[in-house]
Amino acid sequence: MEISVIQKVFEIIEGSKDLVVHIQRELVRRPAISPQNGGLGEREKMNYIRELLENLSPFHIVQIDAPDRRADGGFRPNLLADYGNPVTKRRIVILSHADIVPPGDLNLWASDPFELQVQGDSLVGRGVEDNNHGFVSSYIALKAILESGAELKNRVTLAVVSDEETGSDYGLKYVLNTKPELFSKEDLIVVPDGGNEEGTMVEVAEKSMLWLKIEIKGRQCHASTPHKGINALEAMAGFICELKALREKYDQENPLFSPPRTTIEPTKVLANVPNINTVPGLQVFYLDSRILPEQELDHIIASLREIAEKVSKGYGVEVWLEPVLKQKAAPPTPPESPVVKALLKAIEEVLGLKGRPQGIGGGTVAAFFREKGYPAAVWCTSEDTAHQPNESCKISTILRDAKVFAYLYLL
Ligand SMILES: [Zn+2]
Numbered sequence: 001m002e003i004s005v006i007q008k009v010f011e012i013i014e015g016s017k018d019l020v021v022h023i024q025r026e027l028v029r030r031p032a033i034s035p036q037n038g039g040l041g042e043r044e045k046m047n048y049i050r051e052l053l054e055n056l057s058p059f060h061i062v063q064i065d066a067p068d069r070r071a072d073g074g075f076r077p078n079l080l081a082d083y084g085n086p087v088t089k090r091r092i093v094i095l096s097h098a099d100i101v102p103p104g105d106l107n108l109w110a111s112d113p114f115e116l117q118v119q120g121d122s123l124v125g126r127g128v129e130d131n132n133h134g135f136v137s138s139y140i141a142l143k144a145i146l147e148s149g150a151e152l153k154n155r156v157t158l159a160v161v162s163d164e165e166t167g168s169d170y171g172l173k174y175v176l177n178t179k180p181e182l183f184s185k186e187d188l189i190v191v192p193d194g195g196n197e198e199g200t201m202v203e204v205a206e207k208s209m210l211w212l213k214i215e216i217k218g219r220q221c222h223a224s225t226p227h228k229g230i231n232a233l234e235a236m237a238g239f240i241c242e243l244k245a246l247r248e249k250y251d252q253e254n255p256l257f258s259p260p261r262t263t264i265e266p267t268k269v270l271a272n273v274p275n276i277n278t279v280p281g282l283q284v285f286y287l288d289s290r291i292l293p294e295q296e297l298d299h300i301i302a303s304l305r306e307i308a309e310k311v312s313k314g315y316g317v318e319v320w321l322e323p324v325l326k327q328k329a330a331p332p333t334p335p336e337s338p339v340v341k342a343l344l345k346a347i348e349e350v351l352g353l354k355g356r357p358q359g360i361g362g363g364t365v366a367a368f369f370r371e372k373g374y375p376a377a378v379w380c381t382s383e384d385t386a387h388q389p390n391e392s393c394k395i396s397t398i399l400r401d402a403k404v405f406a407y408l409y410l411l
Helices: 001-014 018-028 043-055 128-148 171-176 232-241 242-250 295-314 338-351 366-371 395-410
Strands: 060-067 075-084 091-097 117-118 122-124 155-161 188-191 201-206 206-217 262-268 282-291 318-327 356-360 376-378 390-392
Touching: 001 128, 001 395, 018 043, 018 122, 018 128, 018 390, 018 395, 043 060, 043 075, 043 128, 043 155, 060 128, 060 171, 075 171, 075 376, 091 395, 128 155, 128 390, 128 395, 171 376, 188 338, 188 366, 188 395, 201 338, 201 366, 206 232, 206 295, 232 242, 232 282, 232 295, 242 262, 242 295, 282 295, 295 318, 338 395, 366 376
Parallel strands: 091 155, 091 188, 188 376, 201 356
Antiparallel strands: 060 075, 075 155, 117 122, 122 390, 201 376, 206 282, 206 318, 262 282
16 A cells, blocks of 8 residues: 555544534434334434535445334335446455434433534534444545545445444345355444444454243242241342352353353342332342353353252242343354454554454344454444433544554555
């Protein structure tokens, strides 16, 4: 890569602050909340995004509308715009999502979540980070290259999908199921929707997920005569105490992940009795478990059933165990795959930092690519403000990520 070319592109990116603010403002004022969360969907926001993408003169643009009667227009839009070289095999795909999560309790926001606030280098508003940040940085990078007059020898695809926050049935999953020909296994696919504050984490793997509901039935009675009942709360405590031994049983380490082990956490508890002087006869609680891909979900469920048996006998209660979510991890993207190598090189050259392929416990749309055999990597610089009140994102971070994308496009 010619140094003078990349320097010119970087200069244009550095001069794009006002444009970043302008686009973020326009995106934030078009709340794309999915109908599952009580909104009208992504149509208005996607129309604006389409306009931006069309203004950069793609050689091909395709919109895939997933029918959804609850949404504005009766569909959920998904967009792919192609730039650069139409015949080359080397294609870089950056896929971000248009939908946002609802703002939550408005009292926790210092300002209107749908009106962009600019505070020095910080932008505040619902969606600025998740996932406007990803779209804006990948867009600014491409725009800067096109403006610089540099030749784009690769094919670059900017993809924006709907429904990421609510399962992707009308988003990436729909696109992959109805139009699989839009992607190729040779594509370098980056999902800019997760990362760390330094911009060094390249996410290549996710753990399996297992959520369980556990119901313990004892017998309610007056707290002054506990011998007449069976305390379900005490039995729940007994169950939870057994989890330590269970974690030790499944304590294999995989250094790709942080944390490197399977996690098993008791989380939600339903209210039992409203008063202090009653022994509760029913106790319902939940476990959230993130399991290393090499471990079997069914083995862990079987071990939990053994605990249920032990608690049932030990406390004289009935214990029911029911999986609420059971999702086997997609095969990881190999750390030596071309997309990971290219990202690591761009991180090193542009940021002067050493990137690291890593696995996480959460879930991203990259899993849908991986399930179908497309190696996808998740990367951006992220301060982890997604889904929070006063969600924020730094202009400088967007520009920094844009430089990494520009380098990747020109690689
Ligand atoms: Zn997101």
